[in-house]
Amino acid sequence: MEKEVLHQIVLSGIYFLQEESLLEELLEFQENINRKIDSLFKKENFACEKGCFFCCIGWEVKGIIPEVLLFIRELNALEEKKRVKIYEKLQEYKDIPNKENIPCPFLESGLCVAYSGRPFVCRTYSSYDKALCEKKETFQFPDIIGKALDIVKEEVSLVESPFNTLFETKIPLTQISFDKTNKYFYLNLGETAYIYPLKNKTNIQAGLYSQKYLR
Numbered sequence: 001m002e003k004e005v006l007h008q009i010v011l012s013g014i015y016f017l018q019e020e021s022l023l024e025e026l027l028e029f030q031e032n033i034n035r036k037i038d039s040l041f042k043k044e045n046f047a048c049e050k051g052c053f054f055c056c057i058g059w060e061v062k063g064i065i066p067e068v069l070l071f072i073r074e075l076n077a078l079e080e081k082k083r084v085k086i087y088e089k090l091q092e093y094k095d096i097p098n099k100e101n102i103p104c105p106f107l108e109s110g111l112c113v114a115y116s117g118r119p120f121v122c123r124t125y126s127s128y129d130k131a132l133c134e135k136k137e138t139f140q141f142p143d144i145i146g147k148a149l150d151i152v153k154e155e156v157s158l159v160e161s162p163f164n165t166l167f168e169t170k171i172p173l174t175q176i177s178f179d180k181t182n183k184y185f186y187l188n189l190g191e192t193a194y195i196y197p198l199k200n201k202t203n204i205q206a207g208l209y210s211q212k213y214l215r
């Protein structure tokens with residue numbers, strides 16, 4: 001990660017520690033983008049349906065930081081036993097060198113465990129022909145994806161520095177951390193803030209280096 005990007009991420013973490021409502025605002029902002037994308041895609045007659053998961057196999061999903069936080073919030077809403085199981089699966093997944101035919105670690109019984117918080121790439125991956133997905137044939141992505149990207153660009157253009165960097169930085173979902181003490185997933189924001197997105201209220205804890213900046 002570039003030094004300037006890391007600096008902006010660290011700065012965002014400091015702001016969140018000082019003013020927690022900023023973090024809630026950020027999550028609401030991303031949720032609003034997701035809603036807009038969903039309503040756009042609802043109008044299309046795709047072959048995609050519940051239980052079809054050909055597109056959840058063989059690649060490592062990435063999301064921008066606000067998307068990853070929403071994804072974690074869905075994970076943390078699951079019961080503790082399930083969270084532990086997902087964490088173990090995630091650890092095993094990370095150790096697999098070639099993930100070409102390996103299902104995403106967040107897939108369970110053909111369903112995404114954090115479906116409503118899935119990032120843009122999963123939210124918009126759509127096909128008019130299931131057979132092409134099954135055969136892993138390359139196909140032209142529907143034009144509607146371009147429209148979804150325009151929505152994101154327009155919304156994100158309103159975000160000011162340093163928070164805009166969070167919307168421009170993609171990280172793999174495998175970078176999600178797990179706290180073995182309280183058994184919740186969290187995101188380590190540049191070792192400055194540890195963010196535990198929860199359904200009722202997101203918990204944010206000062207990271208290792210926060211004192212250095214908060215003085």
Ligand code: SF4
Nearest residue numbers: 056104106107112122
């Ligand atoms: S995050 Fe969810 S929707 Fe995306 S590939 Fe993994 S299981 Fe599928």
